[in-house]
Amino acid sequence: MTTSLKTIDRTRLRSLMQREEKRFADERPRSRELFTRAKHSLLSGVPMNWMVKWAGPFPVFVKEASGARFVDVDGHEYVDLCLGDTGAMTGHSPQAAVEAIIEQARRGITLMLPTEDSIWVGEELARRFGLPYWQFCLTATDANRFCIRLAREITQRKSILVFNYCYHGTVDESFITLKNGVAGPRRGNVGPPVNPAVTTRVVEFNDLDALERVLATREISCILAEPAMTNVGIIHPDAGYHDALRELSRKYGTLLIIDETHTICTGPDGYTRAHNLHPDFFVLGKPIASGLPAATYGFTAEVGERILKRMQLEDCDTGGIGGTLAGNALSLAVMRATLERVLTESAFVHMIPLAERFAAGVEEAIKAADLPWHVTRLGCRAEYLFTNKRPHNGAEAAAAADFELERFMHLHALNRGILLTPFHNMALMSPATSQRDIDQHTAAFREAVSELAS
């Protein structure tokens, strides 16, 4: 049972939802028309299955996006706080990326040969994140998969460890949760190749005793972790947690993969540098090429040496790490432009205070409505949760989820020109986001909570 059940009248919530669904449909005839047509060629009328999760009877079809805003096919303009679930944290189509795309596209897109941009990007990533060696692929999922394979190969250990309710992309090994203390496939896990309990151990974030018990088996090749969890709401690590985790992982010979695909919102050199972490592997995808498919993984010199010792020239293309388009000229040119001119230090100086403004506005509205909710923030990302107790781990955060309420909040926002991420209540700031955008959200949020609480 969620805390919000105490105060939210469900009958009222459902009638408010019906009102919002009607408004949504009435105001979007063109999106509805396209959705009807799409159902003939796209399963469920969407190009990717998770797009069915948007609140409302059909998804909003987009006409165009620029900066922090987009316009739908019915002519409505939206403040985009979803930003492609971090893929567009750069803002939509930033000028530097568009220029790089045009320039490189004229000069060749993919060759299976390196370009000089790859060196510039490798050097910049080393400067920012402190790891010497880098490789490139197309998605953060792939980067995580490759790091896991490499970790298993060089440690010659079979298992990996993840945290309960983590999300690292469509990585088979990571779709595992704890239910009454027993590990098994996560709810909704589609066609798992094996029960992930065979490949993976799972413990709660912030629980050092549980972590040590598993690491002490000396069977764990790597820990795959976000430095602060972001995919079940934001969960910050306890003070000293990362130092202890690193000490334990070294003690038991387990490698540490830090996945910064979302926590790059902390600052230009990630959570890793801001909090002085020392991972063996580092993963970054999504916004690194302003939303063009691109991702990277870096590792220490020691890991690099261990990898080279086990690689055979003849088999290096069929070892399970690859991708024909990986490291292509276009994505590297755009990564360079993004790192050089978009996700800069000064961009974060603009973005982080906006997230603070978002959090302050939401907090004030929650207080005024007297709801048992709270808001939390990590750099330029903020999120509200339907509980007044800050979750300390994945199970606590998952227990506070409220799908019905979440959908209402999202649809209410959408009808007032604001897009939140479809998966929880997350808002992200881009270099193009303005105070006016945030204030538009605060006003809509205040209206929603006062309607819910009255």
Ligand SMILES: Cc1ncc(COP(=O)(O)O)c(C=O)c1O
């Ligand atoms: C922390 C983290 N890592 C990796 C991924 C996977 O990214 P992609 O779907 O672009 O492969 C996600 C996606 O949400 C993520 O949140």
